[in-house]
Amino acid sequence: EAGVAQSPRYKIIEKRQSVAFWCNPISGHATLYWYQQILGQGPKLLIQFQNNGVVDDSQLPKDRFSAERLKGVDSTLKIQPAKLEDSAVYLCASSPRRGPGLENNEQFFGPGTRLTVL
Amino acid sequence: AQSVTQLDSHVSVSEGTPVLLRCNYSSSYSPSLFWYVQHPNKGLQLLLKYTSAATLVKGINGFEAEFKKSETSFHLTKPSAHMSDAAEYFCVVSDRDTGRRALTFGSGTRLQVQP
Numbered sequence: 001e002a003g004v005a006q007s008p009r010y011k012i013i014e015k016r017q018s019v020a021f022w023c024n025p026i027s028g029h030a031t032l033y034w035y036q037q038i039l040g041q042g043p044k045l046l047i048q049f050q051n052n053g054v055v056d057d058s059q060l061p062k063d064r065f066s067a068e069r070l071k072g073v074d075s076t077l078k079i080q081p082a083k084l085e086d087s088a089v090y091l092c093a094s095s096p097r098r099g100p101g102l103e104n105n106e107q108f109f110g111p112g113t114r115l116t117v118l
Numbered sequence: 119a120q121s122v123t124q125l126d127s128h129v130s131v132s133e134g135t136p137v138l139l140r141c142n143y144s145s146s147y148s149p150s151l152f153w154y155v156q157h158p159n160k161g162l163q164l165l166l167k168y169t170s171a172a173t174l175v176k177g178i179n180g181f182e183a184e185f186k187k188s189e190t191s192f193h194l195t196k197p198s199a200h201m202s203d204a205a206e207y208f209c210v211v212s213d214r215d216t217g218r219r220a221l222t223f224g225s226g227t228r229l230q231v232q233p
């Protein structure tokens with residue numbers, strides 16, 4: 001089966017510009033996640049969707065970051081305006097399972113988008 | 119709340135010698151635990167996972183990990199390192215009993231394999 005697709009793979013912008021990332025999860029996966037991975041650190045969750053609803057966006061800087069998942073499939077993550085500290089790899093992941101009590105929460109990751117803010 | 123501590127930021131071994139990457143976790147609920155590997159300029163790949171079945175978990179490429187609840191540890195081991203094992207390794211925890219179910223990553227351990 002096809003994996004999680006992300007585009008673009010690389011993006012370079014100047015501070016205060018806006019940027020958008022796109023993610024297409026594995027077909028049939030109900031849950032979609034966006035993570036931010038700053039160089040030298042582990043990925044940090046930004047937002048979690050269940051179908052087209054937001055489950056957790058507690059760590060999303062809502063003054064500049066926004067995300068949507070229309071129709072419960074593809075998702076876009078936007079930054080406006082970008083700051084220098086937003087330079088990172090943005091990872092999208094999807095999971096086929098949902099709900100408490102289930103044994104498996106394996107997530108499948110895309111290749112990521114590397115953002116450089118100058 | 120859940121958290122993960124990877125006890126070593128860098129580990130260096132010689133090819134053919136054993137690998138030990140250490141991880142301790144904290145979780146308010148029954149945890150799922152994972153090890154992911156990240157090679158340079160590549161995506162995260164799942165090595166193995168613990169989800170409440172056998173405490174000794176076998177993964178891909180000869181890696182295995184043992185869940186020890188009394189020690190809140192989930193250390194990753196491999197009997198004999200290969201050059202291709204050089205990468206960044208992340209220990210990850212997820213709460214199985216909550217609807218949130220997002221992954222909490224450790225800060226990573228960079229494994230170097232010397233010839």
